Amino acid sequence: MSVSAASHLSPSYPDRAAWGTAPKLRAWQQQAYDLYFSREPRDFLTVATPGAGKTTYALRIASELLSRGIVRAITIVTPTEHLKRQWADAAARVGISIDPEFKNSQGATSRDYIGVAVTYAQIAMHPALHRARTEARKTLVIFDEIHHAGDAKSWGDGIREAFEPATRRLGLTGTPFRSDDSPIPFVTYVEDGEGAMRSVSDYSYGYGPALADGVVRPVIFLAYSGEMKWRTRAGDEIAATLGTPLTKDQLSQAWRAALDPKGDWIRQVIHAADRRLTEVRRGVPDAGGLVIASDHEAARAYARHIRTVTGEGAEVVLSDDPGASKKIKDFATSDRRWLVAVRMVSEGVDIPRLCVGVYATSTSTPLFFAQAVGRFVRARKRGETASVFLPSVPVLMGLAGEMEEERDHVLGRRRDEDGLDDLLLEQAQQEKKQPDALGDELPFQTLEASATFDRVLFDGGEFGTAAAPGSPEEEDFIGLPGLLEPDQVASLLRKRQADQQAAKRRTKKSEEQAPALAPHEQLAELRKELNGLVGAWNHRTGQPHGVIHAELRRACGGPAIAQATAEQVRERIAMIRKWATQRR
Numbered sequence: 001m002s003v004s005a006a007s008h009l010s011p012s013y014p015d016r017a018a019w020g021t022a023p024k025l026r027a028w029q030q031q032a033y034d035l036y037f038s039r040e041p042r043d044f045l046t047v048a049t050p051g052a053g054k055t056t057y058a059l060r061i062a063s064e065l066l067s068r069g070i071v072r073a074i075t076i077v078t079p080t081e082h083l084k085r086q087w088a089d090a091a092a093r094v095g096i097s098i099d100p101e102f103k104n105s106q107g108a109t110s111r112d113y114i115g116v117a118v119t120y121a122q123i124a125m126h127p128a129l130h131r132a133r134t135e136a137r138k139t140l141v142i143f144d145e146i147h148h149a150g151d152a153k154s155w156g157d158g159i160r161e162a163f164e165p166a167t168r169r170l171g172l173t174g175t176p177f178r179s180d181d182s183p184i185p186f187v188t189y190v191e192d193g194e195g196a197m198r199s200v201s202d203y204s205y206g207y208g209p210a211l212a213d214g215v216v217r218p219v220i221f222l223a224y225s226g227e228m229k230w231r232t233r234a235g236d237e238i239a240a241t242l243g244t245p246l247t248k249d250q251l252s253q254a255w256r257a258a259l260d261p262k263g264d265w266i267r268q269v270i271h272a273a274d275r276r277l278t279e280v281r282r283g284v285p286d287a288g289g290l291v292i293a294s295d296h297e298a299a300r301a302y303a304r305h306i307r308t309v310t311g312e313g314a315e316v317v318l319s320d321d322p323g324a325s326k327k328i329k330d331f332a333t334s335d336r337r338w339l340v341a342v343r344m345v346s347e348g349v350d351i352p353r354l355c356v357g358v359y360a361t362s363t364s365t366p367l368f369f370a371q372a373v374g375r376f377v378r379a380r381k382r383g384e385t386a387s388v389f390l391p392s393v394p395v396l397m398g399l400a401g402e403m404e405e406e407r408d409h410v411l412g413r414r415r416d417e418d419g420l421d422d423l424l425l426e427q428a429q430q431e432k433k434q435p436d437a438l439g440d441e442l443p444f445q446t447l448e449a450s451a452t453f454d455r456v457l458f459d460g461g462e463f464g465t466a467a468a469p470g471s472p473e474e475e476d477f478i479g480l481p482g483l484l485e486p487d488q489v490a491s492l493l494r495k496r497q498a499d500q501q502a503a504k505r506r507t508k509k510s511e512e513q514a515p516a517l518a519p520h521e522q523l524a525e526l527r528k529e530l531n532g533l534v535g536a537w538n539h540r541t542g543q544p545h546g547v548i549h550a551e552l553r554r555a556c557g558g559p560a561i562a563q564a565t566a567e568q569v570r571e572r573i574a575m576i577r578k579w580a581t582q583r584r
Contacts, residue, residue: 026215029057032203036061036170041202043169043186045146049207050174050374051216055087058142058172059094065140066096066114071167073137074098074115075130077123077159078144082325084117086350087144104129115139120148124158131162138167146171147367149185159185175370207377211486216377217355217386218486220493221400221457222276222477225392225466226265228257229448237447243392243454251393252362256446258391259294259360261301263449266360268469270302271309272453272478273389277337277356280482284384286335287482289356292372293342294363302360303340314338352378355482359390369399383483392454400457450578453477456493459486463493468577519566526569527561533576552576 025033028048036044048054065071076087076098088100099109102116104126109116116133123130134141141163143149149159163169169186183189189197210216225243230253232238240246240254242265258265273289280287291306293299296318306314315331317324317339331339332351339351357376363369376386390396453474456463467473476496484492517525534548543551549561555575558568 025056025060026053027213028205028209028215029053029060032057032205033060035203037064039202042167043171043188044203045171045173045187045199045201046203046205047173047201048203048205049210049216049377050371051378052174052205052210053215054144054172054174055090058144058170059091059096061170062091062096062140062142063094065168071138071140072114073133073139074142075134075139075163075166076115076117076142076144077149078117078119079148081119082328083144084119085325087117108133120155120159123162124155127158127161129162131165134163135165139163139165140168140170141166143169143171143186145175145371146173146187147175147184156182156185174374175367214382215379217379217384218458218484218489219373219377219386219388220477220480220489222272222387222389223392223397223400223454223457224265224269224272224389224451225454226258226268226449226451228254228263228265228446230254230257231445231447239448243452255362255391255393257449258451259298259362260446260449261298261305263446265449265451266302267305267309268451269360269389270305270358272451272469272474273356273358273387274306274309274337276387276389276478279479280355280385280387283481283483284353284355286353287355288331288336288351288353289338289358290351290354290375291338291340291358292361293340294361296342298360299340299342302358303338306338306340310337312337314340317341350378351375352380354378355384355386357386357388359388359396364393364395364399366399369396383485385480385482385484385489397457401460458493459490461490461493463497523566523569526566526573530561530569530573530576533573537576537579548576 032046032048046054046057048057062071062074066074074091074096076084076091078084078087084100088098091098096115097113098115098117099113100117102109102118104122107129118130133139143159149156163186171184171186184199188200190200192198207216211218223243225241227239227241229237229239238250238253240250242254242258246254257263260266270291273291277287277289291299291302291314293302299316299318303314303316306312315327315336315338317327317331318341321327328339328351332353339354354376357372359369359372361372373386373388376388388400390400451469453464453467453469453471455465456477464477465473476499477493480489480492480496531545534545534552537543537548538545541548552572552575553560556568556571558564558571561569561572564572
C-alpha cells in the first residue's frame, strides 16, 4: 500500500481510538511494519513526524515479536515520567502489561508484567542493573524519542551499556536532529561527503507527506512584532521594534520584554489567541489552547491573564508538580479552553484536541520548536487546522518556514555562530523555575511592550501586513475557519492577502487624489476623531468626557485640546486606541 493511500482512511482513528491502540494501521505504519519484518533487523530507526502515530506502530511490532517468540520481554525508554505511564496505558489496551512504576532500587518487577517503562535518566543512573535485566530474557527495547539518548555523554554511555545485549532495538523519533555533536546510541551514521557524519533512518515519514495524507493538521503561524522599551542595570532606557533587524543583545532583550508578564505584548497576544480559539471551536467544539511558558513564575502570570481575558481559569502544569500527569490527562479529556505549561507538554504528550498555541518561551532550538509544534498537529478528522502564535523573531520565523523540511542528525558540522546559543538556552530553560531577581541578575526592566500583528506563515509563504491588535486586518486572519483542508487554507490566505493589498491601493489612490487639507482643517479633523473616540470610551467605561480628556493629558502631556498641536492630538488618539486594546 502506498503512503498516499492513507487518504481514504480516517486521519486518526474511528472515533479516536485510545492513544497507541488504533485497530487498523495507517498506510505509512503498514509500510514501516512490513519493511521491519522483511529485514528482521536487530536495530531499526523509524523517523515519523510528531502526531503521525509512532506508538501504535511500535506496539504492533512488539505484539508480533512476542507472538513469534522472538522476544520475551519489553523495555520502553522515554524522556519523561509522564510518558512512562502513557506508554503503559497504551500497551495495556493491546494486551501488553508494562510496569511504569519500576524503580532501580527494586531490581526486578512483578511477574504480572512483561516489561517496564523507564526514563533515559533512570537508565543512566544504573546501567548495570538494566543490562542484567536485558540479558536475563530476550528483550525488545523501544526507545521513545531516541535523540534524548545523546543528551549527555553519561546518558549515551549508560544506554549503550544497558542495552548492548538486547535482542531487538526499535528507535522512534519525530526529530532525529540535535543541537550538539553527541552521537545517539544504536543509530547509524555515514559520511556526507562534506567531512561530517549524518544519521541514517530505516524508515522516514515527514510532516509534508503526513499533511498530504491528512494524518496531521496544517499549521498556521501567526507572528506578532511590537514596540519594546526597557531599562538596563546601568539605568539606560532602550527601545526597539521586535521584527526589525536588531543586534544579538537587542534581540535577546526585546524578545524577553515581549514575554514579560508585566508588559502588554503577551497579554495582547493571548487575547488574540483566545479569539482564534473561539473561531476554531465553531467547527471543533472541544478545541483547546496551550501556552508554553519559559518559567514557573511566567506560567502562573499567563494563567492570570487568561482568566482576565476569558473569565475562565487555565490549567497550569509545572514539571515539579506531583499531580502534573493527572492534570494533563484530565485536561485531555475535558473541554476546558486553556492549558499553561513549562516544557512539560513539549514532547510526546498526547492531547489531540489542542488546536491553538502560544509560543511564549525564548527556547529556540530546532528540536524544541518541532516538538512544541508537534503538540498541535495531531489530527482527529480531516479539515482540522492548528494555529500557533509566536514572536516575530528571525530564528522562529525560519523554523516556522521550514516545517516540511526533513532533518538528520549531523556530527562534526560547522557551527553557526551568528544567532542565539540554542543549546545553552535550552539547558537554561530545563531547570528554570523563577525569573532572576530584578535589579541583580536581570539585565533590564521592562518599561513597555506592545504587540502588533505582523504576518501569517503557512506552507513556506507569508501573508498579511502589519496591523494593530483588534483591527479588521488582523481579524481577517484570526477569523479563518477552523475546519479547512490544506489547499483551502492556502487559497483563503492568498485571497485575504489580495483583498488587503487591493484595499491599501485604493486608500493610497484616494489619498493621492484628495486635495491637501489646510493646517486648520487637519487640526479640526483630528479633534473630531479624538472627540469621537472619547465618546466611545465614555460609553464603554461610563467616565465623563472631561475626565477622559484629563487622563489623556496626564498620559501624553500638553495643554487642553483647544490649545493642543496636531501632533499632540495624534498622540492622544494613539493613546486612547491603546487603552481600547489593553482594557478590552
